[in-house]
Amino acid sequence: QSALTQPASVSGSPGQSITISCTGTSSDVGGYNYVSWYQQHPGKAPKLMIYEVSNRPSGVSNRFSGSKSGNTASLTISGLQAEDEADYYCSSYTSSSIPLVFGTGTKVTVL
Amino acid sequence: QVQLVESGGGLVKPGGSLRLSCAASGFTFSDYYMSWIRQAPGKGLEWVSYISSSGSTIYYADSVKGRFTISRDNAKNSLYLQMNSLRAEDTAVYYCARVGIASRMDVWGQGTTVTVSS
Numbered sequence: 001q002s003a004l005t006q007p008a009s010v011s012g013s014p015g016q017s018i019t020i021s022c023t024g025t026s027s028d029v030g031g032y033n034y035v036s037w038y039q040q041h042p043g044k045a046p047k048l049m050i051y052e053v054s055n056r057p058s059g060v061s062n063r064f065s066g067s068k069s070g071n072t073a074s075l076t077i078s079g080l081q082a083e084d085e086a087d088y089y090c091s092s093y094t095s096s097s098i099p100l101v102f103g104t105g106t107k108v109t110v111l
Numbered sequence: 112q113v114q115l116v117e118s119g120g121g122l123v124k125p126g127g128s129l130r131l132s133c134a135a136s137g138f139t140f141s142d143y144y145m146s147w148i149r150q151a152p153g154k155g156l157e158w159v160s161y162i163s164s165s166g167s168t169i170y171y172a173d174s175v176k177g178r179f180t181i182s183r184d185n186a187k188n189s190l191y192l193q194m195n196s197l198r199a200e201d202t203a204v205y206y207c208a209r210v211g212i213a214s215r216m217d218v219w220g221q222g223t224t225v226t227v228s229s
Contacts, residue, residue: 001173003155034214045219048215051211051213051217052212089155091156091214091216093214098173099170100214101158102156103155
């Protein structure tokens with residue numbers, strides 16, 4: 001099972017919107033609505049930001065939204081803020097021999 | 112307060128063993144699947160292992176299968192990872208996480224560092 005594919009980096013200016021993609025296959029992202037997104041600041045544990053493609057846990061800003069089309073899921077951050085600068089990882093349930101796979105990770109830089 | 116606290120990390124020689132622990136509090140531990148995830152220095156997240164609420168269903172990543180053993184003690188609200196035949200490439204921060212519905216990991220520990228070096 002290969003990791004899901006994410007762009008290595010995405011950047012934007014404060015107030016702008018950015019989108020991070022997460023591409024898999026029909027055995028993971030495309031086959032199930034079990035895509036999650038995690039935010040990780042340097043030296044910290046990951047934090048769940050989106051689950052089941054587009055749902056936000058309590059306490060997560062509504063500036064974060066998720067969607068999916070075919071084998072690609074996306075995380076959009078609107079109204080970009082300095083505190084959003086972090087690494088972001090997607091994950092998906094898979095029907096392969098292992099139940100979960102992470103994305104390669106995307107570093108978000110706020111210019 | 113829902114919390115996971117890992118312990119047991121350290122420096123170990125190649126071929127050695129280490130046992131990680133994860134203490135859970137603030138929720139009914141026995142209701143949840145649990146997972147171990149690791150992150151090598153400067154690298155991304157790698158899912159390692161997964162255990163069902165009763166312990167009857169277990170999965171491992173191919174990279175650790177046959178060397179690592181996940182277990183849990185619901186009476187002690189604790190999750191474990193026994194790591195044998197350790198290799199340099201096992202060097203990482205190891206996180207335990209609570210697995211919720213739809214495979215989401217909604218609670219994470221702070222991580223414990225494992226370094227495999229001679």
